[in-house]
Amino acid sequence: MTQGVIPVPTAAPLTQIFDAIVVGSGATGGWAVKKLTEAGMTVALLEAGKEITSRDFTEHKMPWDLPSLGLDKSVITRERPIQSKCPGCNEHNYKWFVNDFENPYVTDPDKPFTWIRQRVLGGRSMSWGRQTYRMGPLDFKAASQDGYGDDWPITYEEMVPYFEEVERYVGISGQAENLLQLPDSVFMPAMDMTCGEIMLRDRVRQKMGRVITIGRTANITKDHNGRQACHYCGPCAQGCITRSYYNSMSTTIPDAAKTGRLRLITKAIAAGIVMEDGGKARGVRYIDAQTRDERTVQGKVIVLCASTLESTRLLLNSSICNSSGVLGHHLMDHIFRGGANGEMPITEGKAWAGMPRRPNGIYIPRFRNVTEKRTKGPKGDFIRGYGYQGNCIPEFSFDAPGFGGDYKKALHKVKWNATIQLWGECLARMENYVEIDKTRKDAWGIPALKINATWSDNEKALWHDGVQQASEMLEAAGAKNVKTQGQYSVPGSCIHEIGTARMGADRKTSVLNRYNQAWDVENIFVTDGAAWVSSGCANPTLTMMAITVRACDYITKEYAKRIA
Amino acid sequence: MNRRELLQLALAAIAAENTAFPAALTSSIAGNGDWKPAFLNTAQVRTVMALTECILPKTDTPGANDAKVYRYIDLLLVGGAEDDRAAFLQGLMALDEKARRTHQPDFSTCTGAQQTETLLEMEKANDKFLNRAKQLTIQIYAKTPEGFKELNRFGVPGSYAACKA
Numbered sequence: 001m002t003q004g005v006i007p008v009p010t011a012a013p014l015t016q017i018f019d020a021i022v023v024g025s026g027a028t029g030g031w032a033v034k035k036l037t038e039a040g041m042t043v044a045l046l047e048a049g050k051e052i053t054s055r056d057f058t059e060h061k062m063p064w065d066l067p068s069l070g071l072d073k074s075v076i077t078r079e080r081p082i083q084s085k086c087p088g089c090n091e092h093n094y095k096w097f098v099n100d101f102e103n104p105y106v107t108d109p110d111k112p113f114t115w116i117r118q119r120v121l122g123g124r125s126m127s128w129g130r131q132t133y134r135m136g137p138l139d140f141k142a143a144s145q146d147g148y149g150d151d152w153p154i155t156y157e158e159m160v161p162y163f164e165e166v167e168r169y170v171g172i173s174g175q176a177e178n179l180l181q182l183p184d185s186v187f188m189p190a191m192d193m194t195c196g197e198i199m200l201r202d203r204v205r206q207k208m209g210r211v212i213t214i215g216r217t218a219n220i221t222k223d224h225n226g227r228q229a230c231h232y233c234g235p236c237a238q239g240c241i242t243r244s245y246y247n248s249m250s251t252t253i254p255d256a257a258k259t260g261r262l263r264l265i266t267k268a269i270a271a272g273i274v275m276e277d278g279g280k281a282r283g284v285r286y287i288d289a290q291t292r293d294e295r296t297v298q299g300k301v302i303v304l305c306a307s308t309l310e311s312t313r314l315l316l317n318s319s320i321c322n323s324s325g326v327l328g329h330h331l332m333d334h335i336f337r338g339g340a341n342g343e344m345p346i347t348e349g350k351a352w353a354g355m356p357r358r359p360n361g362i363y364i365p366r367f368r369n370v371t372e373k374r375t376k377g378p379k380g381d382f383i384r385g386y387g388y389q390g391n392c393i394p395e396f397s398f399d400a401p402g403f404g405g406d407y408k409k410a411l412h413k414v415k416w417n418a419t420i421q422l423w424g425e426c427l428a429r430m431e432n433y434v435e436i437d438k439t440r441k442d443a444w445g446i447p448a449l450k451i452n453a454t455w456s457d458n459e460k461a462l463w464h465d466g467v468q469q470a471s472e473m474l475e476a477a478g479a480k481n482v483k484t485q486g487q488y489s490v491p492g493s494c495i496h497e498i499g500t501a502r503m504g505a506d507r508k509t510s511v512l513n514r515y516n517q518a519w520d521v522e523n524i525f526v527t528d529g530a531a532w533v534s535s536g537c538a539n540p541t542l543t544m545m546a547i548t549v550r551a552c553d554y555i556t557k558e559y560a561k562r563i564a
Numbered sequence: 565m566n567r568r569e570l571l572q573l574a575l576a577a578i579a580a581e582n583t584a585f586p587a588a589l590t591s592s593i594a595g596n597g598d599w600k601p602a603f604l605n606t607a608q609v610r611t612v613m614a615l616t617e618c619i620l621p622k623t624d625t626p627g628a629n630d631a632k633v634y635r636y637i638d639l640l641l642v643g644g645a646e647d648d649r650a651a652f653l654q655g656l657m658a659l660d661e662k663a664r665r666t667h668q669p670d671f672s673t674c675t676g677a678q679q680t681e682t683l684l685e686m687e688k689a690n691d692k693f694l695n696r697a698k699q700l701t702i703q704i705y706a707k708t709p710e711g712f713k714e715l716n717r718f719g720v721p722g723s724y725a726a727c728k729a
Contacts, residue, residue, distance in 0.1 A: 062709075063707035063708075064594055064707060064708050064709055067593070067639070068636065068639050068640060068643070069636060069704060069707040069708070070707065071636070071640055071703065071704065071707070072639060072640055072643040073643070074643030074644070075643065191724070192724060192726035192727070193726075193727060194727055195727035197727075198727050232723070232724045350718050350719075351715070352715065352716050352718075352719075352720040352721065353706060353711070353712050353715040353716055353720075354712060354716070354720070355720070356720070356721060356722075356723060356724045357724075358724050396706075396715065398702050398706070401687065402684075402687070403618055403619050403680060403683050403684070403687075403698075404618065404619070404620075404621050404680060405621060405623050407619065407620070408620060408621070408623060408625075408714065411702075411714075411715070412717075412718065
């Protein structure tokens with residue numbers, strides 16, 4: 001039997017007062033409902049989008065199953081000009097992404113921001129990049145190391161058991177490297193490197209002493225919890241019938257449903273938090289996306305997992321949780337889209353079209369400012385660092401010169417093109433912020449965000465250093481025709497937006513305490529990326545999930561007892 | 565109304581539906597049934613067919629026309645940006661113009677040798693239109709079953725290619 005997705009039953013009636021309401025069903029919301037229901041709580045889960053099932057998955061479709069082979073972007077850009085910029089948004093899955101005209105946001109012309117959103121059960125975990133890295137001790141205490149910004153109110157050591165719990169459940173394939181700046185996870189067997197990647201890894205280690213490792217990815221390489229090992233079909237962003245890559249709709253949410261204590265409410269667009277006398281929240285007001293009726297669901301605890309900017313938008317639109325004045329501020333996203341490519345000197349091997357495709361690449365852990373505080377780059381000093389993702393896979397020589405039969409033959413001359421691209425830390429700054437726009441509303445009448453974000457000199461300086469180092473590593477590895485490439489990414493386009501409702505040790509300078517609990521409203525918790533204090537340079541989803549598990553542990557073991 | 569009349573009426577209804585929904589055209593791209601260009605005229609289709617087949621001809625594996633590359637080019641031009649479309653049409657005209665220098669009515673009526681010679685000359689000059697046409701041709705071809713036949717002629721690995729040192 002193929003592993004379908006367990007349908008989610010809807011248990012309790014809407015009139016009841018739930019023990020908790022979780023807003024958002026993505027990577028963090030999935031964990032919240034799993035942890036809370038398994039601890040005995042009744043939970044209402046609000047998801048703005050519709051329920052999708054394995055019938056909506058298209059990962060095994062061939063390009064020619066699509067009217068334009070997937071090449072006609074106008075199908076997507078018509079209603080989703082912004083979403084179409086996401087590399088994971090294609091002709092198969094674009095309807096999982098929001099309609100940009102129904103879901104507007106505002107930016108100044110000189111401060112572009114790309115906001116990618118998915119509104120379906122599973123949220124952005126349906127089409128995420130799956131690269132999975134722990135934030136390390138250096139990241140949680142970055143301010144202590146270089147004096148910029150604030151340390152997190154939690155330590156790496158405190159996070160370790162939560163990382164482990166998430167990793168054991170999710171299944172992360174990867175290779176242990178024992179690095180301070182990129183702690184190892186609990187790993188499943190690593191995916192294989194190609195010959196080009198092994199050559200690159202060995203030469204860079206030998207000549208520069210730097211580590212190149214296989215990507216750590218939330219694709220299982222062994223059967224796990226009833227899910228099948230990855231079969232290397234490739235396009236994970238279109239769903240996965242064997243549940244081999246991690247998404248919430250086929251793991252945590254069905255687990256929560258099995259308890260009989262989950263009430264899933266889809267097409268429910270959260271509009272505001274309903275407060276009661278005494279300063280606590282009573283529930284969440286939402287718009288039924290189909291009928292446009294306004295409804296309220298009541299709960300004793302509210303956990304916001306709506307995604308960084310949606311969670312903050314909900315708080316701002318409710319005019320709560322901002323006694324510190326920092327709600328909406330310190331928006332971050334990783335800077336990227338810079339690196340280098342070159343041809344590795346290998347003549348053996350062949351390229352092929354279609355399967356098998358490894359849904360993963362290689363990773364170069366941060367090497368800047370691991371022990372020192374600052375580094376002098378080609379365009380100035382910078383603090384913090386960057387890591388790289390890349391690959392070197394056998395490719396056809398599509399760009400061979402000539403025509404006709406000779407060109408057809410020349411196509412098959414294999415090319416081992418190595419590409420490495422940096423992902424850089426973004427400093428938390430007060431002047432990068434979101435606010436409620438006074439004029440724009442979304443299709444459901446909910447005031448839209450205005451987003452104000454630019455890169456600081458630090459992001460730019462480390463970007464230039466990363467580009468130069470990419471080229472030096474490829475040169476050191478003996479690559480030919482090495483070219484640097486790229487330009488600063490548009491903020492937001494890395495889809496690692498974080499911050500805006502930061503945790504902190506001091507209620508005067510933060511929105512949430514060390515348990516992700518709002519200082520101002522004790523029964524509101526924000527556990528998604530909004531809670532972040534600093535960005536690190538690694539892909540954030542694993543840490544977001546672990547923080548959610550930790551906050552839910554606090555809710556079920558400490559907080560719920562107090563309010564019972 | 566007899567059976568025959570009923571059938572004719574039904575066929576007329578289907579035909580009417582096809583005109584009412586131009587999207588129905590796209591569904592016929594991959595099939596062997598009737599296909600009508602949505603953007604290019606008949607003469608332009610001829611030129612595109614000749615050009616793309618010259619880039620990727622039928623050999624012991626299918627060529628561009630077998631893969632119906634011209635139909636996808638037509639479709640992509642419909643959805644494409646205005647300046648991209650204009651540049652493409654301009655390029656087709658210029659190509660036919662070059663053919664007339666060899667005393668042929670257009671590029672498609674040139675001999676294979678004449679076509680190749682024209683393209684080589686354009687390649688030498690780093691002709692923008694030719695680069696675009698070549699890129700489109702291979703991009704489309706590589707996503708068709710016919711293209712897969714050529715690209716995978718030397719086989720595909722049974723499992724992900726670990727490096728066998």
